[in-house]
Amino acid sequence: MGFAERLRAELSQAELPGRVGFAAWDLTEREPVLLGAERVVPAASTIKVLIMISALRAVQAGRIGLDDEVELPAERVGGAGLLRQLRSVDRISLRDLITLMIVISDNAATNAVIDAVGFAAIRDCAADLGCTGTRVERRLMHHHEPGRNETTALDQARVLDRLARGAALPPELTEHALGVLAEQQVRDRLPALLPVGANCWNKTGELLGLRHDVGLLGTDRPRAVIAVLVDELTDERSLSGYRGGPACEAIAVLGRAAFAALS
Template sequence: MRQKALDELARRAEARGGVLGVVVQGASGERASVNADRTFTAASLIKLPVLLALLDGVEAGRWSLDDRLPVRDRVGGAGILRDLADVADLSVRDLVSLMIVISDNTAANLLIDRIGQHTVADWCARHGLHATVLARRMMDAEARERGEENRTSPADMATLLDGLVRGTLLGPAATAFALDVLARQQVRDRLPRDLPDNVRIAHKTGELDGIRHDVGVIFTNTPIVVAALTENTEEADDLIAETARRAVQSQPLFRSL
């Protein structure tokens, strides 16, 4: 994707008092970016390093996708577990699906409690995600009032997704599992919105008041990593969708960046 196109999209966000941060990266490492290292409130993007840190522990034998966890401390926001009072326990595998596919906050908290916040922090540090911080559980209003906020950057999300799709972060089985669950993401109003129906995308969204994100891998002739994060722009969905569309349309031009 041409740098000029990203700069144009960023100016559109700025003209309305907002911010757009994007990294678009091709299979050979060619990259265009704007505000790549800017730190954003992560919203549900923080569930991505939770997913990968968990799968890293599965591979190491510290826990299993077959482990069953009691469903407790249901919280609001995204998800369905808060409404399923008769569900007593679920496998880690199913909790992962709920956390990613419908961004269930209760499922995310159960998995965070299972592996520990320190495990996510250690995993991020080992893989160079220095802007990514899991500071609190989902929907912890008291922690947010204390200034404890989950954060990340477009560059960190692109690094994570690039490592995932290349198979350098996890083994083949765990990599396939992670990409499969991300491909089942049900929120499709941002990166996938303007793409052809036959284009596969594995991605994760995030949103809070004033926050709209989407990051993922678009599978065309070769994988394209797109990490698009926004703050305070009414055009967020349009800007993110246009970023993905332009990235796919300009794929043969990556080498000339």
């Protein structure tokens, strides 16, 4: 019995709140386990993985350096992060912006990276990585701007798969991206129930009524990819805040099941 068969058995028994988009596979066996995987949903902060890869491709192309300083937007948006509170800071390196964008999901840092890279480059990167239902059309927290930021579980898994296999970036930048993902501070979903010795390279996303987590699972190196996108949540905690709730608990169970399916 391989990874896909073991995980399908667990998925069929899982109690899943809301609407779930799910995609996972072993990076070696490559047989996908899919459930609502092509359903388009708001991306929330999971879109930051694609933005990070787009920025690192700009570094690869020589258009910008990791240690080049980037001017921060005059308007510091709210939501997650701390740059909004650091009013005396008006420039910061691309390296540090990427770290803030992923590790603490800083929205102001994300918008600075978007401005530095450009929407066209992000769109081209998404297409090159095989995304078919992903759009990045406006800055984060700029709800008054036209356009949508949306994705699918399958697209998220494709992006992380390409990253893990070294097909998205050259080796040095691949290691940089994985190192940043490994420092993710929101650990209440995919990594929450993993055993000692397991590792998770992940990025969460949340809005009212929505909880996501996408990541890579393994020990010393990634061995599987998993994306769980949950929307249409109706419980009080999910509708009134941005942390916790039954979807986070369900995603944690699926993360544990996916890691166990590797053995």
